[in-house]
Amino acid sequence: MNVGQTLNSYINGEFADSGKYFDNTNPVDGSLICKVSEASREQVDQAVKSARVALKSEWGAMSVQDRAALLHRVADRMAEREAEFISAEIADTGKPLATVKTIDIPRGTANFRFFADLVRYQGEESFRTTTPTGENALNYTVSKPLGVVAVISPWNLPLLLSTWKIAPALACGNTVILKPSEETPSTATLLAEVMHEVGVPAGVFSVVHGFGPDSAGEFLTSHDQVDAVTFTGESGTGSRIMQAVAPTVKPISFELGGKNAAVVFADCDLEEAIAGVARSTFTNCGQVCLCTERVYVERPVFERFVAGLKEKAEALCIGRPYDEGVSMGPLVSKGHQQKVMSYFEIARQEGATFVTGGGVPSFNDDRDQGAFIEPTILCDLGDQARFNREEVFGPVCHVSPFDTEAEVVERVNDTVYGLAACIWTQDLDRAHRVAPQIETGIVWVNTWYLRDLRTPFGGMRLSGIGREGGQHSLAFYSEPTNICIKLK
Numbered sequence: 001m002n003v004g005q006t007l008n009s010y011i012n013g014e015f016a017d018s019g020k021y022f023d024n025t026n027p028v029d030g031s032l033i034c035k036v037s038e039a040s041r042e043q044v045d046q047a048v049k050s051a052r053v054a055l056k057s058e059w060g061a062m063s064v065q066d067r068a069a070l071l072h073r074v075a076d077r078m079a080e081r082e083a084e085f086i087s088a089e090i091a092d093t094g095k096p097l098a099t100v101k102t103i104d105i106p107r108g109t110a111n112f113r114f115f116a117d118l119v120r121y122q123g124e125e126s127f128r129t130t131t132p133t134g135e136n137a138l139n140y141t142v143s144k145p146l147g148v149v150a151v152i153s154p155w156n157l158p159l160l161l162s163t164w165k166i167a168p169a170l171a172c173g174n175t176v177i178l179k180p181s182e183e184t185p186s187t188a189t190l191l192a193e194v195m196h197e198v199g200v201p202a203g204v205f206s207v208v209h210g211f212g213p214d215s216a217g218e219f220l221t222s223h224d225q226v227d228a229v230t231f232t233g234e235s236g237t238g239s240r241i242m243q244a245v246a247p248t249v250k251p252i253s254f255e256l257g258g259k260n261a262a263v264v265f266a267d268c269d270l271e272e273a274i275a276g277v278a279r280s281t282f283t284n285c286g287q288v289c290l291c292t293e294r295v296y297v298e299r300p301v302f303e304r305f306v307a308g309l310k311e312k313a314e315a316l317c318i319g320r321p322y323d324e325g326v327s328m329g330p331l332v333s334k335g336h337q338q339k340v341m342s343y344f345e346i347a348r349q350e351g352a353t354f355v356t357g358g359g360v361p362s363f364n365d366d367r368d369q370g371a372f373i374e375p376t377i378l379c380d381l382g383d384q385a386r387f388n389r390e391e392v393f394g395p396v397c398h399v400s401p402f403d404t405e406a407e408v409v410e411r412v413n414d415t416v417y418g419l420a421a422c423i424w425t426q427d428l429d430r431a432h433r434v435a436p437q438i439e440t441g442i443v444w445v446n447t448w449y450l451r452d453l454r455t456p457f458g459g460m461r462l463s464g465i466g467r468e469g470g471q472h473s474l475a476f477y478s479e480p481t482n483i484c485i486k487l488k
């Protein structure tokens with residue numbers, strides 16, 4: 001894939017132009033990366049038809065071992081073309097090279113290897129049954145694919161988050177249609193090339209480019225021949241997708257937004273907590289669903305914590321992805337920059353104190369056309385302030401003091417979201433006591449974003465429906481049939 005070339009959708013094993021295009025721009029300086037051909041309703045329909053045909057063809061008949069081997073070949077080829085994936089992801093997102101090289105791309109590749117291995121050693125349940133009336137039977141379960149799975153993915157970790165769903169869906173024998181974010185179409189297109197190169201049969205994996213409403217996203221989710229929808233994105237979008245799938249009652253898996261809290265107890269290792277919260281707030285410009293936006297600090301260490309976090313924020317080096325020492329790039333787009341800035345304005349009107357940041361950095365070069373924003377720390381807002389209740393998805397957190405454990409648990413849980421939380425304490429009893437009381441899908445103690453692909457991942461309330469990861473993914477992407485054989 002050459003930068004500057006038009007990106008086409010990949011349907012039934014071929015790249016296809018629709019004749020209608022949108023721009024893919026670089027958030028570092030607003031320049032045009034390439035045009036992207038927006039899939040038409042007819043093209044989405046073709047993708048679904050070919051995915052249905054593929055279910056009954058070579059792919060449907062393939063053994064689990066062969067499927068797993070093919071997914072390893074996908075990972076091998078991705079690794080061979082790693083440099084292209086890295087530069088494509090950087091062009092779309094503006095992320096620093098070090099981040100993309102160590103997280104986005106290798107973890108995308110690892111998703112294929114992990115689920116290929118997991119599915120290979122998967123067993124199935126069986127039960128010997130004796131009923132109260134003395135009948136005997138053997139019950140066993142056969143796992144089948146769900147069918148055609150639509151994967152709708154966001155822009156914040158484009159390859160990593162889409163492959164987190166594509167890999168288990170394919171491992172379980174489904175066919176997949178990916179609708180990547182309109183902001184980040186490049187690595188999805190490269191992935192289609194890789195699938196093609198390693199011989200994934202036509203129709204097994206398709207990519208349809210476009211937007212959500214009245215575009216590829218909606219055409220897919222409302223399609224009556226799509227069997228399941230797995231989505232990562234905003235909670236409001238999740239709600240709209242839920243309405244779109246309702247008439248055909250499709251299974252859904254939703255990984256949605258968050259308003260994640262960090263709790264810093266006075267007994268913590270303060271230096272570690274400051275460094276940890278700086279990481280959980282500012283990584284990827286705060287554009288990770290797991291990022292911290294609310295920080296509660298026990299009063300005796302509050303002032304020291306805020307001073308330490310300010311120092312960390314001000315030490316971050318904002319700049320171009322390939323420049324030495326850069327730790328923070330731009331936000332994904334000018335549109336998102338405006339959204340984050342609008343929350344700074346809301347916070348100002350609500351009476352926030354800006355400890356640091358709150359604006360757009362000035363470079364006096366082409367980066368001033370980019371989507372950069374200053375790392376920002378706020379204080380002095382109440383828990384009911386809009387800033388403390390709505391997801392901002394930028395490099396910003398609000399810090400407030402607390403006095404008791406019971407109080408902070410109640411305040412952390414007082415949210416419509418429930419994705420992730422961090423607790424910083426050296427008191428083991430406290431860690432075990434507080435962690436299960438936090439109403440989120442994941443609680444980290446003295447760390448953040450330490451992931452094991454086997455663990456359940458997801459959120460409660462507006463943060464999602466269901467869990468993915470390890471067995472949880474295999475359970476979602478397959479349909480169990482119970483076979484009951486009467487024994488004499």
Ligand code: NAD
Pocket residue numbers: 152153154155156161179180181182210211212213216217218221232233234235237238240241254255256257258288289391393419458459463464
């Ligand atoms: P988004 O909801 O705007 O878009 C996500 C995807 O949905 C895009 O591909 C978009 O085109 C598509 N889409 C939009 N409207 C649609 C519709 N009506 N029908 C079908 N598809 C539609 O989200 P985003 O801005 O790309 O990503 C940021 C959001 O994602 C944040 O809220 C973040 O918290 C969330 N997120 C959650 C997780 C998680 O695991 N819980 C992970 C990453 C991001």
